[in-house]
Amino acid sequence: MEDIILEAAKEKLRRKNYKLTMPRLSVIRYLAREKGHPDIKDLFEGIRAEKNGIGMATVYRTVDLLLELGIIKAITLKGHYLRYELNWPDDHHHHLVCKRCGHVTEFGNCYFQSICREIELVTRFKIEEHALEAYGLCPQCLPAGKDYSTENM
Amino acid sequence: MEDIILEAAKEKLRRKNYKLTMPRLSVIRYLAREKGHPDIKDLFEGIRAEKNGIGMATVYRTVDLLLELGIIKAITLKGHYLRYELNWPDDHHHHLVCKRCGHVTEFGNCYFQSICREIELVTRFKIEEHALEAYGLCPQCLPAGKDYSTENM
DNA sequence: GTCCTTGCAAAACATTTGCAGCACC
């Protein structure tokens, strides 16, 4: 699993004459291991904990590079720092965020493509990508006994 | 038009013993006038230009308060600062951002409610709100002669 | 008059840059 990403990453780096160095490897490994959509500080602290000596500046530079090469993706959630995840091929999903504990879950059902052309005709934009985030309460934070009705959207 | 928001704002402020002061009024007026989804710096500079003397700290505090009272809303776009807009009642829309010039357009077609319950059943979350952002090229930035086909999403 | 609110300055925090030394072909 992780190997697919790693091989693809090596290839993308090589193609632009970048090296697969320890910090770069660490960031990819960390993201492959931690499914929790860490932010830049989580990355820094997590990597520093396992392998002392990495600097904050290096994490910023590494993340920028991996983003640019499409090896990782950034997700933007309401009022928080950017969070990062690996960019698996053909993995189209969105995020569901618990307003109480902050836990992030992924969901795949996305019917945006089906209305995309309609919006393109109305706005005359050419749409290239999109992001959808839903906010609510996760099963753990949801008081027991309440049902799952949809309102206030 | 603007009066509706202003009256609602006054009422919400009064109810919590806050006053309708000049900076608060300026932020509301600025957002009513400028449709361009300004960020915090735009607000600061725009307001300072018309009425000298406002401080950055005040803009931060004002925006926080107006957000808390639901008088304005924040929108989170990829890799940029938070942007703000007035919170009109019953106005459900999303944003379409030009990747080249940064221009933000609104669109109203949103069929997320119809799949919301499906996602709630799968994830066991209770969904309370959502945000959808689309990124692409606006008509001005789109090279002439190209068509509006949908791909790479 | 009483609080709340403000602007300014300073503090705290986040991000970027410059650079000498290291690591890897």
Added chain:
DNA sequence: GGTGCTGCAAATGTTTTGCAAGGAC
């Protein structure tokens, strides 16, 4: 041995806080 990469420290940029003075009610 040349090139790119790193960690550190310093510079820069952003947000928050403390506080005395001013303003809304």
